[in-house]
Amino acid sequence: MKINVRELIGENCVSYDDGKRIYDLIHPELQSGKLVNLDFSGVRVLVSLFLNAAIGHLLEDVSTENLNQLLVVSNLPQGGLETLRRVIENSRDYYFNPHVREALDRILTERSVEI
Numbered sequence: 001m002k003i004n005v006r007e008l009i010g011e012n013c014v015s016y017d018d019g020k021r022i023y024d025l026i027h028p029e030l031q032s033g034k035l036v037n038l039d040f041s042g043v044r045v046l047v048s049l050f051l052n053a054a055i056g057h058l059l060e061d062v063s064t065e066n067l068n069q070l071l072v073v074s075n076l077p078q079g080g081l082e083t084l085r086r087v088i089e090n091s092r093d094y095y096f097n098p099h100v101r102e103a104l105d106r107i108l109t110e111r112s113v114e115i
Contacts, residue, residue, distance in 0.1 A: 015049065019051065037074060038072070039075055059088070
């Protein structure tokens with residue numbers, strides 16, 4: 001499956017909801033062992049919030065190994081590769097290290113109570 005992100009989302013990939021749209025398309029494909037190519041040609045702005053929803057959340061139930069084998073990400077805008085690496089690293093820590101997950105969940109809960 002090949003997805004042209006710009007055609008689906010537009011030039012600016014910034015929102016959680018748009019990232020979730022990508023996640024909803026690619027998650028079942030990856031779960032069934034199919035190759036997915038996310039093509040970012042023409043995307044000008046790419047932020048971590050979008051990538052967390054689209055790709056980072058996959059690590060909840062897709063192994064890092066399967067993600068590396070089945071997900072091809074191409075034509076990222078400038079700085080996109082570094083952002084993607086951070087998103088994957090942070091998501092991997094969150095989903096696979098219970099101490100990190102507990103600490104982050106506690107911080108987020110405390111901050112939501114303050115608001």
